[in-house]
Amino acid sequence: MYQSLEADLRSLEDAGRRRKLQPRAGVDFTSNDYLGLAESEELREAAADAIARGVPIGAGGSRLLRGNHDEHLALEAEAADYFGAETALYFGGGFGANHAIFATLPQRGDLVLYDELIHASAHEGMRRGRAACESVPHNDVAAFDARLRQWRAAGGRGSAWIAIESVYSMDGDSAPIADFLAVADRHDAVLVIDEAHATGVVGPEGRGLAAAFEGRPNVITLHTCGKALGTMGGFVLGPKIVRDFLVNRARPFIFATAPSPLIAAVTRAALDISRTRPERRQRLAALVAFADRELKQRCGVVSSGSHILPIIVGANHTAVALAASLQRRGFDVRAIRPPTVPEGTARLRIALSANLSEEVIASLFAALAEDIRAAA
């Protein structure tokens, strides 16, 4: 009955691409809990406080029906104010939010140009949408510009959309956002910026790399809550028309139970921490600078300069073997393989968090240096 599924899993196994769920163990160098908030006392207290106030655990229905709670509305008002956008719409996850943006907003006759390294959630949305979508080489602003000029010159009359991330999830590098915005302005395009790995971590008050441009009519951002903010969900931030349209047309919003009001309340506390208490962000920035130096000195690898450090090794089996060795020594480092990253660029993805110490980072890189030498 399941022969074809078994055959597919075998082919993944042969290519070194079969994935298995692993229990949590070892020092965390893999989660996206960059500020260390997910298990923090502050968020536990916010949850206890919300429970004491009688905030419900479950929403009980779609936002368009009985599931629309005051906690959702308060969170959206807070998020719009914090990030500086006209409106915010809260989804149960960043995946659904990104899917909604790309499946819903671009229309037939539009053109979506997306960075080749953009996240799977945007791809899924584009697949469901009606616009023509084209990949453009990573961070190649001139290529976006040239293609839009060509499209307009050939009579492209619809809306143009540019889709980028601010901090790339698997490479840790960032987009030149001001340059992309200049291209968007020049061609009357909308710039959609996925800030998932920037939210809470970079920019003024942790508002991301696009903070200076939020609130412009042709800027839409996605901020997620399951990474640095330590909870779950995602915000689409942008002009009122975008929020109204998504509420009416976005299937992940309409045909899903609304996110937990309790989590919405805790997320509001996380936004407040991000806004008013910079200590965790400052600590993370200091650890990033330390890790940069250590990685170069011990392993000869030049880092991305951000909290996401990719160690690209190429072959899937090599990445898996290196990760397994580090795990045996008590470091939770994972191998990232295609299709998450392009073919031939399997890597270790080391993510830093404000919860780590310089000592533990130094010991990870000492172990990695040994493994790299042994593999050479």
Ligand SMILES: Cc1ncc(COP(=O)(O)O)c(C=O)c1O
């Ligand atoms: C760049 C990017 N966008 C969107 C998402 C989806 O966000 P969430 O995990 O909240 O569903 C992720 C998460 O993996 C991501 O890395």
